[in-house]
Every structure is written in structure tokens, then in C-alpha cells.
Amino acid sequence: MSPMPAADAPVALSFQVHAYPLALRLVSALLQVLMTADILCASALIVVGTFTGAMNPRPPALAGWLALSALALFGLTRLIRWLTAATFSVEPSQFVLERRGDRFELPVTSVESARVWRLPLPGAGLSLRMKSGRDFQYALQVADPLPVLQAMGTEVEHPLTAFEHARATVIRRRWYGLALKFVLFPLVPAVIMFQLNQRITYGGPFAQYQMYGLGPYLWSFFTYWTYFTALLVLFASIWRVLAELVAFTGAWLSPRSARGVRRFVEIASAVLYYGGFCSLVAWKFLQ
Structure with a gap:
């Protein structure tokens, strides 16, 4: 031993x-x-x-x-x-x-x-x-x-060290978070727009399925889901770039405040992503 x-x-x-x-x-x-x-x-x-x-x-x-x-x-x-x-x-x-x-x-x-x-x-x-x-x-x-x-x-004490430390300790990326953001959330506008299209174009929520079968019906839904997923990827990218710029500026100006700034920009990004997109869709409908 x-x-x-x-x-x-x-x-x-x-x-x-x-x-x-x-x-x-x-x-x-x-x-x-x-x-x-x-x-x-x-x-x-x-x-x-x-x-x-x-x-x-x-x-x-x-x-x-x-x-x-x-x-x-x-x-x-x-x-x-x-x-x-x-x-x-x-x-x-x-x-x-x-x-x-x-x-x-x-x-x-x-x-x-x-x-x-x-x-x-x-x-x-x-x-x-x-x-x-x-x-x-x-x-x-x-x-x-x-x-x-x-x-x-x-x-x-270098600002880059503070920036990376704040990013690593505040952001907790998990697969289910990404799934919610880019798989499940796009279903909300996709279902709404898909059903509007079904009613306007085919006359009912399942009319396309009854006339053409399950394949075209599912493909039509997939098209709307893909469209809104892509739109949200671009939407999220804009906020991500802005968030990183703000977080880096905060870390550079005050390394000790880097975690607080990072926490703020992550909360703001989430609010702008979910709330901002819903507001844009609602505004589009009310035009």
C-alpha cells in the first residue's frame, strides 16, 4: 500500500x-x-x-x-x-x-x-x-x-480574461435550451400561419390533407416551420452580436463588473428574442 x-x-x-x-x-x-x-x-x-x-x-x-x-x-x-x-x-x-x-x-x-x-x-x-x-x-x-x-x-486582471470567465460562468448552454429556442418556439408562429394558409387556400384546417393526402399536408407544415426557424436564427444572430459587443465593452471598461454585465445582456437577449419576435408577429397581423 x-x-x-x-x-x-x-x-x-x-x-x-x-x-x-x-x-x-x-x-x-x-x-x-x-x-x-x-x-x-x-x-x-x-x-x-x-x-x-x-x-x-x-x-x-x-x-x-x-x-x-x-x-x-x-x-x-x-x-x-x-x-x-x-x-x-x-x-x-x-x-x-x-x-x-x-x-x-x-x-x-x-x-x-x-x-x-x-x-x-x-x-x-x-x-x-x-x-x-x-x-x-x-x-x-x-x-x-x-x-x-x-x-x-x-x-x-486582463479584460479578456474577465470576459471569458463571465461568459463561461453565466451562460449555461444545454441541448434542451437550444431545442426550445430553435425547434419548439418556431412552432408557435408556424402553426398559426400554416392554419391560416390552410383555411384561406384550401377552405379548412385539414382540407389539403383530404384533397392531396398526408405527404403534401406535412410538407406544407414543414415549409412553414423551416421558414420561421430560419427567420429566428437570423433574428437571434442579430441580438447575439449586439450582446457580445455590450458584454465585451463592459468587461473592457470594468473587468470586475463583467459578470454583472454578462448576466444583464443574457436576460435582455432572451427577452428581446422571445418577446421581441412575438411583438413583431403581432404588429404584422395588426397592420
Whole structure:
């Protein structure tokens, strides 16, 4: 049996990270940019090109291909995340990176500084600057750089650190949150507009089904749901850009207030997304 460590013995702190060589980080960042561009382009095509006066409107075929492309790019980003999974440990005399069977031990005295990524792609992270003047060969992606920097005894007052810490601790993204936002919520306007179309065009809520069958009826509903999902993706993107700008400005002006500012912009974004869209739809109906 191995001896128990002394009560006052220092304990190594370990963090789950993703360790990227420079080339792979660039590839992953590019994939994320392309995936986002695909989603936004597909959404714009659907909003602009679905209802063009045709009797049976359909989303543009190109939008479907862009959506499939975005799904493939998402799969590649997940594969890269799996390949780069690593553990970064802060020990009293060294930093240890363990990555897919490789172990790198960096003496504390050989590391000059740790710098938060100026451009958070493919996510938030930090790079280790060695006293030789070069960066360590692996850059570390971590959702919240602050605990890592604190464990390393590095300067943590930089506005970017405060911004990323607030983002990681305030925003709790879950799959069911995204499902509510982009799957279930679009059903509300989709059902309303679909039923209005059924009554005006075919004479009743199930008239299209009775005349043409279940397939065309479901496809018509799918078209309305797709349209409003795409519209809400674009709507949410506008508020997200504004929210990030406000949160970053708040963190830059007052790093200590970064979490409060982030909490405010997330609540405001949710209110504007759900309440604002409902208000726009109601205003459109009352015109």
C-alpha cells in the first residue's frame, strides 16, 4: 500500500483542455467560421426564397445542401475536439500536459507567461510563452481560462480574461435550451400561419390533407416551420452580436463588473428574442 500524502503536501490541480498545434487550431477555427456562414446563408436563402408567390412554396434546394454541409462541418469539429482532448496539470514545480499518450513536463521556471487568446477561436483558450521566446507547441483551449491562470499564479486582471470567465460562468448552454429556442418556439408562429394558409387556400384546417393526402399536408407544415426557424436564427444572430459587443465593452471598461454585465445582456437577449419576435408577429397581423 502506498503511503498517504502529508496533510500539508501541495496538490496538483488538473483541468480538462483541448491541446491544439497551431495548424490544427487554424483548421478548427476555419471549420467553425464556415459552419456559421453555412447556417446563416441557408437561413437567409430560406427567408428570401421560400414564399415567392407559388401555390405550393418550398425552401430553396440550395439551403438544404448548405444545411447538410453545416452538419458535416459540425461533425468534423467534434472529431477534432475528440482528437485534441487533454489534461493540463499545475504542479508545484512544473506544468504537465497529457495528450493521447504523450506527456509534456514544463518546469515552471521555463515558462515566461500565459496569454489568453486575443481571438477566441475555436473557443476561449490560452498560450504558454516560454522564456526561449517561443510559444509552447500546443495551445490550450479551455472554456474558462481564469481558474487555470489562477492556479498558475499568472496575471488574471486582463479584460479578456474577465470576459471569458463571465461568459463561461453565466451562460449555461444545454441541448434542451437550444431545442426550445430553435425547434419548439418556431412552432408557435408556424402553426398559426400554416392554419391560416390552410383555411384561406384550401377552405379548412385539414382540407389539403383530404384533397392531396398526408405527404403534401406535412410538407406544407414543414415549409412553414423551416421558414420561421430560419427567420429566428437570423433574428437571434442579430441580438447575439449586439450582446457580445455590450458584454465585451463592459468587461473592457470594468473587468470586475463583467459578470454583472454578462448576466444583464443574457436576460435582455432572451427577452428581446422571445418577446421581441412575438411583438413583431403581432404588429404584422395588426397592420
